[in-house]
Amino acid sequence: MPMKRKRVLWIDDEVEYLRSHIMFLETRGYAVTPVFSGDDGLYQLQKGEDRYDIVLLDEQMPGKDGLTVLVEIKELYPDLPVVMVTKSEEEELMEKAIGRNIDGYLTKPVNPSQVLLVCKNLLNSGEYVSKQAKTLFVKSYSDIQTSLNRSLGYKEWVKLYHSLIKREMSLSDIDDESIRQGHHGQFNDANKKFGDWLISVYPKWVEESVARPTMCHDILKKFIIPEISSGRPIAFLVLDSLRMDQYITIQRIIKRNFQVNNYFYYSLIPTAKEIALSSLLTGALPRDIKKEHESLWSVVEQGGTVWEELVKIGLEPSDIPHEKRTFYDFSAGAIDIDSIASSIVRDGCVPTIHADFLQLFAGFDSSAALGEMAANGTAFREMLESWFRGSRLYELLRRLSSEEVTVILTCSSGNILSTRGTEYYGQDQKIYSGRFRYGESVSCDERFGYHLTEPERFGLPVRSDSTLYISLKENYYFTEHASYQEYNRHYKNSFERGGVSMDEVILPLSVLKPKVLDLDLDF
Template sequence: MSTIKILWADDEQKLLKPQIMFLEKKGYEVVPVTNGHDAIEEVSEKMGHYDIVFLDESMPGITGLETLDRIKELAPHLPVVMITKNEAEDVMEQAIGSKISDYLLKPVNPLQLLSTLRKLVDGDRLVQEETRMKYQQEFRNILMAINNSMDAHEWAEVYKKIIYWELKLDASKTASMADILATQKDSANAEFAKFIDRNYVDWLNNEQSPPVMSHDLLRSMVFPDVDRNRPTVFLLLDNLRFDQWKMIEPIISRYFKVEEEDYFYSILPTTTQYSRNAIFSGMMPGEIAKRYPELWLNDNEKGGKNLHEAELLGRQIKRVFRKPIQYGYFKVTNMDGGKQLVDNIHNYIQNNDLFCIVYNFIDMLSHARTEMDILKELAADEKAYRSLTVSWFEHSPLWEALKSIAQQDVQLFIATDHGSIRVHQPSKVVGDRETTTNLRYKVGRNLQYDRKDVFDIRRPEDGKLPRPNVSSTFIFAKNDRFFLYPNNYNHYNNYYSNTFQHGGISLEEIICPIIKLRSK
């Protein structure tokens, strides 16, 4: 590590010798000057040389505040600590207004100086070291959990731990540990795919106790809390992963109190057509297709696949609630829809016991990631993808609408239908013209595929899925694999590799957030 260099401007340098000797023994380099002019000259001539400036407020010639202004013009990001005998409030306010980094009163204790230096200059390094040490301690615990036999709840807890460390390592810029965590996450996804392979069909056929899944979500986790005396809003943010939720949580928490953070498992395929229709209908897709054939289209049929969510919601409410409740539904797929939501949100929630909002932006962002070069640059990795989500949310009509209703006593549920994963490994699939085009799952006849790369359901009814043809098989990509046909294999591999996709089996796609909040 390079030596931290301090420029200390004070006309009483003789009195500072004990403090300077103390800092030098601690490994810092201190360059003393006796007036503001010399301080400005040092910063100007040795641009980028100093890591921090200690600046006396009262010196002959120009004052500390004047010197501060000149230094900030030359080096806006150079930390400056004002040191003074003057406790006058207006001096402090001027210094703070000029963006000082800290304010110390004479006589200065050497330990105060050390604390300030560690906070302002050494802080990132100390945070990195502390984060690295704590993750190293946690690494073994996560590894042991991954390699042990876990149930659905334990897998959700491990996934949330991995996310916690992802965000922690991102924030501390601990790149070496982040690479290790990414490898550990890959291992976790490999074991999680085996877990789903062993248990998924049994869950659906009541051969063992399942976690809450898409078709149980509203009935199990939202409907019981609907209160006719207080509006309930159910917000479904399409394609919202747990890590994205944790990034926008601090923003939402300014206006809403998080009462409970929970999870559910998305059904397969982890796509809007299947998982979101299951959420609003309270049924698995195979049952929707059987009971309401007019409301279901198979993958190979033309037309919108999520055009009947409001009607499916109404039928589920009618089945579940003994007494009728007032409910509403609104879907946002573009900016005009977002503006309409902002303009009418109060009417929507005042006239309904339960109001459901579907907001599609994150899913559009995920798909656009493969279509627009600029988004390929902006969302080049997981950290950038999360950052882009935060930036969008803070400036979205959705956030304006939520801030607006936060002025009332409102109960808010935030959930999603599925997540997404960044794919890297191609896997060849051969199918006929009727085979679906999704990169993370396929349904078709006589599919040829690598068995180790997929979880297959050869009898769709076992997965509570529709059967488009007599010999239809569903296959789901495991881990970070994505399906490609042999034709133009290399071209499409280059095109889709390192993009965010969904439909298959991964922690990111299946384990989804469901958050209960209340306006403050």
Template structure:
């Protein structure tokens, strides 16, 4: 292990010789100085992993020395050591970005603990995390061979996300590769599970998980009985792992009342899944009951232009006719700011629905823009980009404002997205839709092992456009490519984030209920 270099500044350094001798015996190199000026000179001329500063030194005080050293290199951990327990001194030190604070007399165990915490913490955490995942890898491997139900699959996915986020902090390519392989295996087994069970759930919704059409009835409308405004935020295309990272920010303002997941319907595409949420219906039912509102893949124009009308009909049939609600769709930064401005007016409604399209735009932008492809070149970067957007978004401004009010907040999405890596050739006629993860059309020609075939769309409660039309859904991380422009498609779409098919990432998605702290 590389030697740890420590700078220790104290005008009574001779009294600390026993401590320094012990640190030398433990393999640490300690450079000692007796005043702030010498500490600054030593810090300029050599690299140190850690600095101990006496608070009360002649000349430059500990706080003044701290400030100077931080200006030279703000990344080196610094510890204030003092006899003074005055609260204002501690506050000043913390405000100056001190990393730890020790009260004299200090004992050797305190010193060692502080050094390990500040210089070896990353290594110790890395070793412990790797060992813990190796154990969990075996457990998950055995679990994947069990006959899991829909609840157990949700738990498996949550565990995989937990380890993915934990391991991303480690510089261990081997662990990342093992996890990627395990996620791939999990998605292969999950695709078989969906292929076996999905049509049964459609036929008998009570036999399966909570799905898109049930979401508002089961998770949102019951909140309206609390006699306080409910704000329902649907962030389009938000995966469970992306929710986990933005939740770290939300935890400063909200407590979680219920953390749950639900299953998106197929196709895991906005026009199907989100319309199903707001109508409370499967797509074929929407087409039959609202022929003037439902848009099929072949139809011209936007496919999600009537969510408010669907929502109004669902509220009237499910809650009560006089329920006051609002619906706002946010597509731009300006629209997001406008919504923040009108929040006081929305407090008079029982239900307020706000749809944010940013994450969906981000996934498509990653496909379309070279710069975004560079910024979100892997799963960790994709999460990081989502977090960066959220931290600077009007959505967070709205949630901060609501955090001081007596409200209920529900955050969810309509489907997730998966990074696609394996092209699969498909042939269809000119009316076949363009989505890379599902196809609807006549006489589709495809590779059997890569797809879940729904020969009769009515079995999945999907519109049947023609007598011979069927649906195919891409499994795992495959995506559909036409043979006549195969190389062009692969170069353009490989390793982009897509949705519409079957994967843990697309189908098992978060639905979280919050109350302000």
């Protein structure tokens, strides 16, 4: 089987004079795409038809200069090697390029051998990249294991989770199944320890008796209400069931249109939609929602949707009129993007826009189950990125940016790929996911699920003294003895929420400020 040719994007307004260089590279096994401007180069990178391995970038070009294009490339693709090719040998220019994370530097005139050498040095061979990645994996594994042997607080758990995600996203450079298994084993061990720790400290967070992280019911007070008070147009975008690594993947694209400030917070447990989303939209714990709005909570318990009513309740502390606290279900079908944008800018509405992120993504290619794609994390993220570029969700974000609307983007819970089943027993209520059950006398094997026997200590409502909540550990999903095959077919290798894992609990939140175009052109 022939080796895959490395793809080179060469951006130079005088690229027609570099034909001999291009031919030289192509005879050495490289595929070169020449373009004449920075905008053309960015278009080639973003259209997604070809994935480039390296960029050769001229420094002096009409329109956007090389340094400007370099910054935009690194915002979108921070790991893509970029080599600056310039006529200037000024030290100041080199320092600026280095400060913008340039990977290589060539001074014109360059000969073809120089270009070939810098490409080889940066791209290396697959064996070298794999060896380097293995070395980094061993160090990462040791560092994380040391952390897991210590007592960690909520900030340390976030850092550890980020380290695991970063390593997860770099596994594409390692063609070694034993290392992949080592990574997944350590990730699973970390989730075990995280779950046990969280269950032990969570009631204290609910009681406010110890320092705690920002949680679902804090988001309105800490982010939404202050932004409304600033007088700037704002939209609240809730992409439910969005995991941190999945958000990192699409954020690279979002950065084209927004300046991004990232934060983290903790979901509620159980991380089921009805529990976490209700809290996010109202700014209250579920037990308090039930006490104050029992009829609405009763609808939630029956699987009904009262999100619009909950949004209006949550925005009571603001001075936004009742009728301007709007709610859109982006997953429900055709949503008029123009109508949303104009309602914000023209009418002063504050919309909450909700979508089940994975449901939207699954609709992109219904012939392929998400679980099947997820078995290969790299391929899954590549498909996710490709889908998002052409999605109506990104169309909405682009429109909001063009109208200079600030967007608060988050989710109420993440998701985890569920691969192992465990039976539950007893009579459960209607609201549950593949990883959550509640009701009177429900039960499961305690090795695989947390039994929340005192729900109010966890901020949860109760129907009777025997009400019990169960939230699963690690990557388990529920099965039922009488319908084992059906449950297995539905939940095995599917993305689920409702349990206790870092993937479901530690959540991203971003404040997206529109990028304003600079129209002061220098002629």
